[in-house]
Amino acid sequence: MKRTLIAAALAGFALSAGAQEPTWRADIAPIVKKGCSECHGVEAPEFGDWMLLPDAKRKKEGPRMDTYTTFMSYVVWPATGAMQRRLDDGANAGGKPGNMYKHLGETDAERAKNLATIKAWLGEGAWNLNRFKARESVPGVTKEQLEKIKAKY
Numbered sequence: 001m002k003r004t005l006i007a008a009a010l011a012g013f014a015l016s017a018g019a020q021e022p023t024w025r026a027d028i029a030p031i032v033k034k035g036c037s038e039c040h041g042v043e044a045p046e047f048g049d050w051m052l053l054p055d056a057k058r059k060k061e062g063p064r065m066d067t068y069t070t071f072m073s074y075v076v077w078p079a080t081g082a083m084q085r086r087l088d089d090g091a092n093a094g095g096k097p098g099n100m101y102k103h104l105g106e107t108d109a110e111r112a113k114n115l116a117t118i119k120a121w122l123g124e125g126a127w128n129l130n131r132f133k134a135r136e137s138v139p140g141v142t143k144e145q146l147e148k149i150k151a152k153y
């Protein structure tokens with residue numbers, strides 16, 4: 001009896017340790033700090049202010065995305081799917097990687113690993129490139145797609 005209880009407790013422990021979900025704090029913030037914060041850090045304007053900048057300036061300066069909340073505004077709202085569109089390696093975007101994919105690392109292996117980490121963190125089925133509303137032939141994101149987002153802090 002006692003042995004069974006210990007075995008069960010150990011199995012439970014192993015399960016929870018093995019299935020540990022990625023978090024913003026442990027897994028994503030370091031990637032953003034290393035690859036993105038030079039242009040999207042604390043000095044950068046938040047999305048709303050960035051959108052008010054003249055076009056020419058907006059092409060040269062990125063908006064802020066170095067905190068959980070600012071980062072999520074490019075996943076969920078108001079810039080729905082912008083993170084996925086810019087970071088995609090081309091697999092979901094007709095073969096052409098997003099223009100921020102290159103900042104995910106110095107080598108192909110590092111970029112692929114960091115992209116996989118971000119995808120796993122967002123959650124299975126949450127890598128959707130759709131905007132909030134439909135544009136041309138691309139449908140807007142659905143509630144079912146948004147519900148896939150886990151993105152644990």
Ligand code: HEC
Nearest residue numbers: 035036039058059060061062074079082083086100103104
């Ligand atoms: C060398 C500077 C630089 C680095 C490093 C950089 N970016 Fe950017 N990023 C920009 C600029 C400038 C823009 C705005 C111009 C454009 O849309 O391409 C931008 C735009 C974006 C956008 C689109 C925002 C929107 O709403 O349209 C996303 C998302 C993004 N970057 C994500 C990232 C991520 C994630 C990283 C790190 C992996 C990163 N960027 C690294 C300069 C950079």
